[in-house]
Amino acid sequence: MATVGRRPGSTATREEILEAARKLFAQNGYDRTTVRAIAAAAAVNPAMVHYFFGSKEQVFVAALELPVSPAEVVPALLAGPRDQLGERVAAFALALWRDPGTRAPLLALVRSSVDNEQAAGMVREFFNATVISRVADALGVPRFRLAAAIGQGFGLMLFRYVIGIEPLASADEADLAEHLGAMVQHTIDRP
């Protein structure tokens, strides 16, 4: 198959793939967008999409400039003792939200989900496929309870780091980590 004469390392091609991906994800959602469709829209071979990014999930991460890739973070967090998972998740979440460089793209995603039903659809499909399903299955925790815990943790981070609700905003990070970790651990441990 033709690769339209471009070298795989070409920045232009990479950008064209991301541009096509952004458009298709926004238009059709995450679930109904395929690597094949992205490749077709960018007029490249699907193998080139895989070459640059790996999976559809990683195309999404790159296209939306997400600061983390669930494909990497989820297994890393799940590895290690189950009774310390809450602690690991809390440390990860605080690091992610504390740093303005990783917080900004997360907030951009939240903002577009709040403003725009199409963006919300894309985000929820991605989140379901790459986080909720994956973690619930790995831990044997009901999806409802897992999604609720993540939503709760998300609200906590938003209150502390974005809206700045006191005394959360000025609380010691250790206290936040303890609270969040206990909440997550409780979610996992409940029978």
Add this chain to the structure above:
Amino acid sequence: MATVGRRPGSTATREEILEAARKLFAQNGYDRTTVRAIAAAAAVNPAMVHYFFGSKEQVFVAALELPVSPAEVVPALLAGPRDQLGERVAAFALALWRDPGTRAPLLALVRSSVDNEQAAGMVREFFNATVISRVADALGVPRFRLAAAIGQGFGLMLFRYVIGIEPLASADEADLAEHLGAMVQHTIDRP
């Protein structure tokens, strides 16, 4: 003192007060804005502000078109058995977020807090003065824990009603109410 010749019932005066209030709250925050300053900016007697709205808190509620007034809701929720407070709070929160008419102004407030540090400052001061302090004092619950629980509930509502994260979005309201109620009750009951 002069009332600048306007009848108290005048819609123009009411609107002028709200306009002045919006400007001052945004500029100086909630804490540092007084009824006296709002009256001065609207060129009316402070008594007229009280006549139209009652307290500064109620001016804020009217100026930002909030769907609920903490001055009314907080005492209503606190009344009744303490061991059913979680249940009452959950029923209230779900009703507030379920209805697009009350959800929209809440979301507008969240959106402006996320977009704009000045708006965030105003919102957090208002929230601290009218909800966190009031409820923490009434219940004897540490402010940190109370603010955390409210943030967590907020994230849950955002996931269900705004971003539409599954399976929260399509879950039975009774299951949501039970989950949220238990979380709130746990926050109150913990020693």
